[in-house]
Each structure stands twice: as C-alpha cells, then as structure tokens.
Amino acid sequence: MKNMGLHEIREEFLKFFNGKNHMILPSFSLIPKNDRSLLLINAGMAPLKPYFTGEKVPPNKKVVTCQKCIRTADIENVGLTDRHATFFEMLGNFSFGDYFKKEAIQWSWEFLTKILEIPEENLWVSVYMDDDEAFEIWNKSVGVNTEKIVRLGKEDNFWELEVGPCGPCSEIYVDRGEEYGCNKLNCKPGCDCDRFMEIWNLVFTQYDKDKFGKYHPLENPNIDTGMGLERIAVIMEDAKNIFEIKEIRKILREVEKISGKSYGTDPRINISIRVITDHVRAMTFLVSDGVLPSNEGRGYVLRRLIRRAARHGKLLGIEKPFLQNVVSTFIQSWKVQYPELKRREVQLKNVINAEEEKFQETIDQGIQILEGYIEEMVKNNKKCLNGEKAFKLYDTYGFPLDLTKEILEEKGLTVDENEFNINMEKQRKRARKAREEFSDSGWKNNGSIDLFKGIKTKFKGYETISLKTKIIAISVEGSPVNNIEEGEEGVLVLKETPFYAERGGQVGDIGYIKKDDFKGKVIDTQYTKDETIVHYVRMESGELSVGDTVNAIVDSKNRRDIMRNHSATHLLHRALKDVLGEHVKQAGSIVLPDKLRFDFTHYEALKDEELKMVQNIVNEKILDNIEVRTIETSLKESEYMGAVGLFEDKYKDIVRVVQIGEYSKELCGGTHIDNTGNIGLFKITSESSIASGIRRIEAITGRAAYDYLNKLEYNIIDISNILKTDRKSIVKKIKSITNEIKEKDKQIESLKSKMSLTIAEEVLNQVQDVNGINVIAYRVNDMDINNLRNLGDRIRNDLNSGVIVLASTDNGKLYFISMVTKDLVKRGLHAGNIIKEIAKLTGGRGGGRPDMAQAGGKDLSKVQEALNNVPSVVKRQLK
Structure with missing residues (x-):
C-alpha cells in the first residue's frame, strides 16, 4: 500500500474520477437546500437528490465529490467506541443515467488496487443475494475469486425508501487480519466482528418502487457510491481507529497539550479526548456553513456539540474556555481542502468561544445541583430522576436534557423524560397564553375575515397607488352586510386594490376609499388565512354598498x-x-x-x-x-x-x-x-x-x-444655552466641567477621610465590655462603604483587641462592616457570622472572612435595634 494520508487520499480520489470525465463538485453546505426532509446533510448523495429524482438537470452526467457530513443519531456513543463520529467526509462518484454497474465496479477496483495499491488478497466484496449481474462482473470482469464474493440480504445490500428510486448495493471490504477477528472458521463480510471493514458502498439505482411495493425498472439507472474518507485513511495508515490517523491525531494531541492528560492512559480520559477531537470538527464546519447556537433545529445540534465538548473538557480538568485553541489546530490542517475555514477563522472561533463561555457560566452550578440530586437518589435507592427536577435544570440553568441524561447514565441512572416533556409543554402553553394576552386583540382581528373564503382580490399596488374598483363584500362586527354607514367600522373586499396587505414584515397600507358623497378611511390592510386581501375601514361620511364603484387611494407619503x-x-x-x-x-x-x-x-x-x-x-x-x-x-x-x-x-x-x-x-x-x-x-x-x-x-x-x-440640533442648542457656550465648544466645556467635578469629588473624599479620623476618637469612647472582650457597635451617617472600612481599620489598629461592628447610611443605602482582631478569631469569633445575624435583623444579608466582613441592609428604622444585638451575638459565638 502507498504511504498516503487523509488529505492525499481525498486529492487522489477526485483526480482519479476527474480523469474518467467526472465533474468535480465542491462539498455542498451542511445546510440542505430546498430539502425540508433533512436537518443536516448526512450522506454524500443527499445534496444531489434533485438530480437523481429528475427535479433538476445535473451540470454533468458524471460527478465526483468529497462531501462534508454530520450524523448525530449515535452521539452518545462518540468517544465510547473506535468508530462512531459526528463528522465525516464521504468520497463519492455518481452517474445520472450515464454509466452503470460494470464501470462503477471496475473503476472502484482500479482505484483501490492501482492508485492506493491495496493488495488484492486483502479485498472482499458483497452483493445483493439476487444480483447475479454484479456477481458476474466482480468474478468474470474484475477477477475476484467466487469465495471472496459474499451474497447478503436486503437488510445489508439493498437501498430503498418507502417509495421512489432504489436498488441493490455492492460493498467492498478490507480484511484487517485475524487479530481484529472473532476466530470463527466462517468469519467473512457480514460477521459482527471488526476483522472486515466496509470501506466503499456502490449503490445501483435501477428500480422505481411504487406505493404497492412493486419494483419497476428505471429507463436510465443511476450510480451512487460512497467511501468514508476517515475509514480508508485508517486502512492506508494501518491505524487502529479513526482517532489515530495522522491528521485527526494532530487535533487529539492539542487536547492532550491543553489538558495535560495523556491519551491511552485511562479509559475515561480516552473518552473525553475523543469526544472533543470529534466534536471540534463538526462544530467548526457547522459554524462555517452559517449555523449559530440556538435551542432548536441545527442551532441546537451545534449548541449540543459545543456544550458536550466543553463538559468533557471539565472532566479533563480544563477550567477555562479552550475550544477555540483546538479549532485553530483543526483549521491549520483542513484548510488544504477548505480554504474558507482559514478566511473565517476569527469569526468561527468567536462564535464557538462565545457559546462555550456562556455554558461555563451555568455548567458548574448545574452540575453541582445535579450531583446533589444524584446523592439524594443514591441515598433513597432510586434509579430514575424526577422529570420536574430535570426540567428545572434545563429551564433555570440552561442545562440540556441530553447532558443530564449522559451524566446520569455514567452513574447507571435514568431520567423521567415523559415528566420532563409534560413540564416543557406546560411552559410552552404559558408562553402561548402570554403572547395572546399581549397581542393586538382589537376589532380588526375578529372572526369576520373568515366570511370571505374563496373571494380573491387582484393586487395592483406595484404599478399604481390609486385606481377605480368595485366593492365585492362588506362585513361589520363579524357579520356579512350589504352596506356600511357613516360612523361604522368594518371590513371591505375590493375587486382590485392598490393597497399592499401586510406580509413579509411590511405593514399594510393606509389611505382612503372614496366616491362623490362618501369617504372611508383605510386604517390597515391584511391577508386572511385564505389569501383574501381585506381593508379595515372607518366610515367618515356617506354610505357604501356591495357593488359600488369607488376610488381606492393609498396614502402616498406613508x-x-x-x-x-x-x-x-x-x-x-x-x-x-x-x-x-x-x-x-x-x-x-x-x-x-x-x-x-x-x-x-x-x-x-x-x-x-x-x-x-x-x-x-x-x-x-x-x-x-x-x-x-x-x-x-x-x-x-x-x-x-x-x-x-x-x-x-x-x-x-x-x-x-x-x-x-x-x-x-x-x-x-x-x-x-x-x-x-x-x-x-x-x-x-x-x-x-x-x-x-x-x-x-x-x-x-x-x-x-x-x-x-432636527431634534438633535434643538437639543444641542438647549445644551449650549445651559452651558453658556457656543455649539462648537460644547464638548470642551463638558470636559472642563467633568474635570472640575472629579476634583471636587476628590476634595470631598479627602474631607470625609479626615472626618473619619475625628469620628474614630468618638467611636473608641463607646467601647463595651462583653465577657472581658472589647466590643464596639456604632452608627455613622453619610459614609460610603469604602470610608466605613477605612474607619473600621483605624479603630481596629487603636483597639488592639476587640470586635467592631459599624453601620452607615449613604444616599438611602444601608451598609454594615464587621471586624474581629486575630487573637479573638482564635477564640472562635467570626466576623462573617456576626454580620450575617446583624444584617438579617434589617432584612439584609452579607458575609465574609473571620477577621473582616460586610453586608447590606434594607430597613433603616431597625439599624439601632440591630446594633444593640451585637453583644448578645458575640456572647453566643463565645459559647
């Protein structure tokens, strides 16, 4: 075999089939285009479906691609096994009614044996059990021994959907040797062991299956093949699994470097490193193709990948956001085939880092709470977590259900998903109700618009904003009527209209409907659910009847x-x-x-x-x-x-x-x-x-x-008048005033500091003896928390030994500080615990170190009562 890595294999594959007159198409986006059946592209042929179905004409009858793919169905197994991955690249050659089985089989064999130089004796093939044509081509044209051609059933070797194009498959396997096998005498492709690795699937789309299950031969059969790039790289590099091929190993090594952990030393470490290594490839390509993290659809897939990788980083002991560093390593390697990754590198890293940081804010708290739930479950011998608790983790802390399940599964536990879903639905109903309560529920949205089902209005508003037209229906207060009179409000339908009905974010037109003796003001234009254009009007004068010819005039300025x-x-x-x-x-x-x-x-x-x-x-x-x-x-x-x-x-x-x-x-x-x-x-x-x-x-x-x-101009004039300066000098004047204020603030702070020194002497005279301990509990006014701390420090230095509790009010705010000298900390007094009890009496809270703490309060009327309680709090702590 040639010494060939992942990028070289990709290049050789595209070049080989290009030499067979295939057009090379670049990888399509992971976001399906005009295909609502798929969330993400998950196979090489998926973006080419319109060419197979005949919906679109292909740019060439023969095409070759290397397609980015994502599959998340088995995401829980990624990291646990050697072969599961969320992201992979699929090599494929395709024929849209051009060549068929013979060429597809011969070219695949030529590529494997001549270009990659895989020994023929290592290759096996399988065919659909009834596909004698494929069997004959492999045996007679290619020369594969009949013993190495395995016939398999529909489950393995026939591709089909409920209805539509389908056909038999032929798969190519590599024999990796007895060390990967099960030691059974009849071990061959189809066996569950790892000895025979399937590398290439050739699908012969030759039938059209109808709704009755009958197969009709296609006039122009197609070829759809797929070979996993990572799988063939495993074979070419003789690696044990996809995580150990050279290019992916580079990513893995970066994770090792960041975490300080070594791959291969511990099964749990291996799992986490594999998860990160795999997920980084998937998340980078998703963001590159325009997906952003969210709570639904593709955005949720991306969010789940980022958060799952971030959590496994935590398990490896990585405390800070790190994924963007791994992304850089990945881009450095894959930019060979995907230069757009390098061009968008800054943006890609920013998106991933922002989501990781957001998750870091909540993950620690969420995990701590979940661990508390797990402890409780173990204590009570329960195996299933209450769904309401799982929903609280999701709703309050942004902790995804998938992550909760994964952590529980690691402990052999489960979650009540049904109860979780019930809580989720309750939340949705509350949200819907809230939207309904705040939505516009005025007269214009009554049920009358359903009366116009089947009536169509021709919109002429692109060409004109006024025209003569006929009234074809009227509704007042939800009922059909023949006429509408002065002072009434109602809904009109016109035969033709220049009024644009609200759609695509653009609001509906307003204006007038007029005739000689009547005038109706159009205050909105809307579509009904049946696509009828309706005009909401207030009759200002006269009377309108069904059948009247009127002038419809859109407010041109509006x-x-x-x-x-x-x-x-x-x-x-x-x-x-x-x-x-x-x-x-x-x-x-x-x-x-x-x-x-x-x-x-x-x-x-x-x-x-x-x-x-x-x-x-x-x-x-x-x-x-x-x-x-x-x-x-x-x-x-x-x-x-x-x-x-x-x-x-x-x-x-x-x-x-x-x-x-x-x-x-x-x-x-x-x-x-x-x-x-x-x-x-x-x-x-x-x-x-x-x-x-x-x-x-x-x-x-x-x-x-x-x-x-204009308003800004008037404001600037007012500001210049207030500042007594011309408009050009406003900024200079404001800077001057700001500097003056800063200087005066400094002077005020300096005066307050000097005052605190004077107050210190007064406070020291208020010392109480509590069981032989000096205790000060004192209130000062108009002192912020910084000056209050400075005052406390001064008193503590002069006191030598004692407990100090000070309170201050400043601009309507209440502050407490508490200090305990070191000798008394050793006797069991704790400033943080003292301040907690004192602040609680005023409806506040706080805490801190044994020697210094601070708190806030709410009820200013209870400050003195709180301070009076200091001696009793000190006595309790001494006991």
Whole structure:
C-alpha cells in the first residue's frame, strides 16, 4: 500500500474520477437546500437528490465529490467506541443515467488496487443475494475469486425508501487480519466482528418502487457510491481507529497539550479526548456553513456539540474556555481542502468561544445541583430522576436534557423524560397564553375575515397607488352586510386594490376609499388565512354598498416612507454580511413608515466600530444613487442569480427578486423605491439582543431621519444655552466641567477621610465590655462603604483587641462592616457570622472572612435595634 494520508487520499480520489470525465463538485453546505426532509446533510448523495429524482438537470452526467457530513443519531456513543463520529467526509462518484454497474465496479477496483495499491488478497466484496449481474462482473470482469464474493440480504445490500428510486448495493471490504477477528472458521463480510471493514458502498439505482411495493425498472439507472474518507485513511495508515490517523491525531494531541492528560492512559480520559477531537470538527464546519447556537433545529445540534465538548473538557480538568485553541489546530490542517475555514477563522472561533463561555457560566452550578440530586437518589435507592427536577435544570440553568441524561447514565441512572416533556409543554402553553394576552386583540382581528373564503382580490399596488374598483363584500362586527354607514367600522373586499396587505414584515397600507358623497378611511390592510386581501375601514361620511364603484387611494407619503425603509433593510442585510460575515441571516423584520426593525443571526453584540461601518456602507449606497429593479423569474433562475432567500421555505415557481444594482439581490414581495437616493438618509438608533444568537437593529430613514437630526440640533442648542457656550465648544466645556467635578469629588473624599479620623476618637469612647472582650457597635451617617472600612481599620489598629461592628447610611443605602482582631478569631469569633445575624435583623444579608466582613441592609428604622444585638451575638459565638 502507498504511504498516503487523509488529505492525499481525498486529492487522489477526485483526480482519479476527474480523469474518467467526472465533474468535480465542491462539498455542498451542511445546510440542505430546498430539502425540508433533512436537518443536516448526512450522506454524500443527499445534496444531489434533485438530480437523481429528475427535479433538476445535473451540470454533468458524471460527478465526483468529497462531501462534508454530520450524523448525530449515535452521539452518545462518540468517544465510547473506535468508530462512531459526528463528522465525516464521504468520497463519492455518481452517474445520472450515464454509466452503470460494470464501470462503477471496475473503476472502484482500479482505484483501490492501482492508485492506493491495496493488495488484492486483502479485498472482499458483497452483493445483493439476487444480483447475479454484479456477481458476474466482480468474478468474470474484475477477477475476484467466487469465495471472496459474499451474497447478503436486503437488510445489508439493498437501498430503498418507502417509495421512489432504489436498488441493490455492492460493498467492498478490507480484511484487517485475524487479530481484529472473532476466530470463527466462517468469519467473512457480514460477521459482527471488526476483522472486515466496509470501506466503499456502490449503490445501483435501477428500480422505481411504487406505493404497492412493486419494483419497476428505471429507463436510465443511476450510480451512487460512497467511501468514508476517515475509514480508508485508517486502512492506508494501518491505524487502529479513526482517532489515530495522522491528521485527526494532530487535533487529539492539542487536547492532550491543553489538558495535560495523556491519551491511552485511562479509559475515561480516552473518552473525553475523543469526544472533543470529534466534536471540534463538526462544530467548526457547522459554524462555517452559517449555523449559530440556538435551542432548536441545527442551532441546537451545534449548541449540543459545543456544550458536550466543553463538559468533557471539565472532566479533563480544563477550567477555562479552550475550544477555540483546538479549532485553530483543526483549521491549520483542513484548510488544504477548505480554504474558507482559514478566511473565517476569527469569526468561527468567536462564535464557538462565545457559546462555550456562556455554558461555563451555568455548567458548574448545574452540575453541582445535579450531583446533589444524584446523592439524594443514591441515598433513597432510586434509579430514575424526577422529570420536574430535570426540567428545572434545563429551564433555570440552561442545562440540556441530553447532558443530564449522559451524566446520569455514567452513574447507571435514568431520567423521567415523559415528566420532563409534560413540564416543557406546560411552559410552552404559558408562553402561548402570554403572547395572546399581549397581542393586538382589537376589532380588526375578529372572526369576520373568515366570511370571505374563496373571494380573491387582484393586487395592483406595484404599478399604481390609486385606481377605480368595485366593492365585492362588506362585513361589520363579524357579520356579512350589504352596506356600511357613516360612523361604522368594518371590513371591505375590493375587486382590485392598490393597497399592499401586510406580509413579509411590511405593514399594510393606509389611505382612503372614496366616491362623490362618501369617504372611508383605510386604517390597515391584511391577508386572511385564505389569501383574501381585506381593508379595515372607518366610515367618515356617506354610505357604501356591495357593488359600488369607488376610488381606492393609498396614502402616498406613508407608502413612500415604508418603501424607503424596506429597501433600506435590504441594504442593511448585505452590509451586515460585509462587516460581520456570511453567517449573518435574516431572522425577522418589520417595516413601518416611521422605522425599520431587522433581526439577524450573530453570536455577540456589535462593537461601536462595526455599527459605524454598517451605517456608513448603507449611506454610501444611498449616495451612489443605485437603481432598484424588481424582476419576476423562476425560483431556479433566482438561485443562479445569487438572490438571498430562505430556500428551506416553499416558494412559488415564479418569484420576485428585488435587485439593488449588483450589491443586493433578495427574494421579496414587498414594495420598494426605484433608486437608493430616494431613501435620503439611514440612521441606526439601537442594537440589542432578543434571543441567544439573534440580534436586533432598529433604524430610521427619510423623513424620520430628518426629524431625528432636527431634534438633535434643538437639543444641542438647549445644551449650549445651559452651558453658556457656543455649539462648537460644547464638548470642551463638558470636559472642563467633568474635570472640575472629579476634583471636587476628590476634595470631598479627602474631607470625609479626615472626618473619619475625628469620628474614630468618638467611636473608641463607646467601647463595651462583653465577657472581658472589647466590643464596639456604632452608627455613622453619610459614609460610603469604602470610608466605613477605612474607619473600621483605624479603630481596629487603636483597639488592639476587640470586635467592631459599624453601620452607615449613604444616599438611602444601608451598609454594615464587621471586624474581629486575630487573637479573638482564635477564640472562635467570626466576623462573617456576626454580620450575617446583624444584617438579617434589617432584612439584609452579607458575609465574609473571620477577621473582616460586610453586608447590606434594607430597613433603616431597625439599624439601632440591630446594633444593640451585637453583644448578645458575640456572647453566643463565645459559647
């Protein structure tokens, strides 16, 4: 065999099939595109499904890939076994109606024996039990001895789903030698032992299975093969398992270096090092492909991987966040095939580190509480943790159920998942109820809109903001009526309308519906669940009837304000990607006349400099006066154009692309200005967090931005008048005043310090004798905690031996300090315990060391009562 590592094998595989006229396609993203059946790409053929089904035309009939894959079904076994992993790369060659079994079999044998130079005597194959054609090719064309061709049943050698394309498989195995075997005489592929490692699966998709279970031959059968890169690397390097091949071993060694623990010395250490080594590869590629930690879907997979790796770091004795260091080692090796990892290294490490730090904040507390539960269970001879307790760990401390289960399983214990789920559902119901209570429950949302089922309105609002149209339905107070009169509120449906109904974050239009003697104010426009456009109106004069011809007029100023904000959100989205990275994705938006709100995925608060850059970019694009075009095209063509959209969602065949020059292209059904210059000005007003991994920016444009600047101008004028200076000198004047205040604060502190020296003499005169011990309990006023401590130190130095308890009120706050000299600490007195009891009498709490402690209080009226109790507290401690 050739001396060939993981990266060399990948390169040789792609080169080999490229030489057989296969087009090399780069690895697809781990996020499936237009495939809601998959959470993450888990096989080499998964991204190519549209080509196999005929939904899309492949770029070439023969394709070769090395595809990133993630599988988490067996995540609990990662680290426990030699072979389980969450991340792997799958080498595959594919034919879409071009070549079939003969070529697939011959080329696989050629690659293994000629390119990798694996000895033929080490190779075995299996075929589906009824696939005589494959058997003959292996035996007659390739020359494999019949004794080394094993026929296996459907479970092992037939690939199929409920319905659709399917077919028999042929698998290639490497005999790793008797030392890996079970010593049975008939040991061969199909045996449960580790002697025969399956390295390559050739799937011959030649049937179409119908709903009755019948197999119909495909006119153009396909080839789908898959060879695990890590598995073949194990063979080529003669490694024991995937964790010991050269490139993965580099990651493993970095974990050893950080933890100070050695792999191979202890089974428990091995497990933790393997978990971290495996999970780092998976988490890095997930973040690189745009996934951010969250509590659902792909984000939860990522969060689980990061937290699981972080916890195993804890088990290795690593106390600080460390994963970003391991990520660096991984990127350094894998950048050979995936240069984007190096380009995004800073961002990748920041995302992972932020999540790890967040978990570090809660994990210690969560583990401590869980260990308390475990102790209680062992004491009471219980094997199953109460589901309510597991939910409390999740809800209060962010401790995932999977982690709770894993820790319990290590102790031979379980958790009541059913009870956990019941508590989770209760929480969801509470959340839903809260949303309903705070949602808009005004008259416009009554049940009347269901009356318009089947009625359709033609939207003309892209072309015009006013038109003549006919009223085709009216509803008042939830009931259908023929007319609506002055003073009434109701819902109108028009045959055609220029009013945009709320959708995609853009609010509905307002305006008027008019005729000679009547006028109705449109205060909102909405879609019903049946896609009917409905207009909520207040009748200001006259009467309207079904069948009337009316003028529908959109409020043009309001519409233009909305259009400015909507186009600005597109510029903002692109600018955020430019500044923060391509991982930024829209997570929601609201486009109003007076402002816009844009939610997006990002792992930390934006720095002031980043916000400034984003704002500058948007304003530059506004000043560039870029044409804004809307194009109706096919969904497929919009993807080729590079339009941004939530492609996991279902779109119609014909979609609308809003294109701002070459800078921004997004799928959007909203209304937009025709030139960026019409936006006028863009100003970010706030940036905040709304959920883990989700940030929110609010901004204003056009008239709102102009009003905002005017208000700032008026405020500056008022400030300059108050400061008695001109506007240009405001900052200089404020700095001068600030410096004066700081200087006066220093003088005040100095005076307070001198006063404390004077007070010290007065306090020393208040010494009480308690069982032969000097005790001082005294209240001072207007002294902060720092000066109170300084006063205590002065008194303790002059007292030589004794107990001091001082109280002070400062700006409505109550402070206590307690000090005990060293000789009395040895006799059992404890300043922390003394202060706890004293502060408790005022509704406060605190504590500290045996010689010094401090506390806060709440009830100022009980300060003296608390101080009067000091002698009795000292007496109790002495006993």
